[in-house]
Amino acid sequence: MMQGKLLGMAAIVAALLAPGAAADGFRSGPVIEGFGKVAYVKQTFPVAKDQHFKVVFDTGEQGKEGDINRTLDSMARFLNMHGAAGVPLENIQLALVLHGKAAWDALTDDAHQRKLAKPNPNSVLLQALLDKGARIIVCGQTAAYLGIDNNMLAPGVEMSLSAMTAHAQLAQQGYSLNPF
Numbered sequence: 001m002m003q004g005k006l007l008g009m010a011a012i013v014a015a016l017l018a019p020g021a022a023a024d025g026f027r028s029g030p031v032i033e034g035f036g037k038v039a040y041v042k043q044t045f046p047v048a049k050d051q052h053f054k055v056v057f058d059t060g061e062q063g064k065e066g067d068i069n070r071t072l073d074s075m076a077r078f079l080n081m082h083g084a085a086g087v088p089l090e091n092i093q094l095a096l097v098l099h100g101k102a103a104w105d106a107l108t109d110d111a112h113q114r115k116l117a118k119p120n121p122n123s124v125l126l127q128a129l130l131d132k133g134a135r136i137i138v139c140g141q142t143a144a145y146l147g148i149d150n151n152m153l154a155p156g157v158e159m160s161l162s163a164m165t166a167h168a169q170l171a172q173q174g175y176s177l178n179p180f
Contacts, residue, residue, distance in 0.1 A: 026038060029080055031132060035068070037077065052092075053094075055175060056094075056176070057094070058096070061100070061102055074178075075094050075096060079094070095137060103142045107148065108123075108152060127156075136158065137160050138159050
């Protein structure tokens with residue numbers, strides 16, 4: 001009996017210490033490795049494997065000095081959580097509307113270096129999200145105010161007339177706003 005419990009505990013510890021796992025039980029993947037760490041939980045309100053999601057995220061906050069933008073990481077976490085729960089990637093459509101200082105986080109490394117004197121710490125995650133079909137949309141009004149041109153945006157990042165416009169369009173397309 002005791003040996004069975006010890007073996008069970010050893011299996012849990014091994015799973016938590018597996019590559020990509022954090023000591024607190026959170027780990028990245030399976031959709032975007034290295035970002036969006038999630039805890040694997042026993043669900044009592046389960047996500048159906050055939051569930052469809054159309055979710056828009058929003059932020060005006062730039063990532064802290066040298067760190068990735070928290071909202072970009074939340075998008076990776078959304079993909080990783082639902083991928084781990086068995087929802088196929090093709091059933092998940094995500095968008096992010098960036099405005100305010102968060103617009104800096106959507107620049108190419110070169111443009112980020114020219115504007116802010118450092119490379120963009122979000123480049124790898126931006127590309128990973130875009131590769132998984134996420135839409136990243138910058139507020140055009142913010143961009144004009146900050147002196148950001150379309151050619152300064154990372155490849156695949158879109159420019160909207162405004163954040164308000166992007167949210168209205170995405171809502172009409174069936175996206176729900178993620179409040180987190």
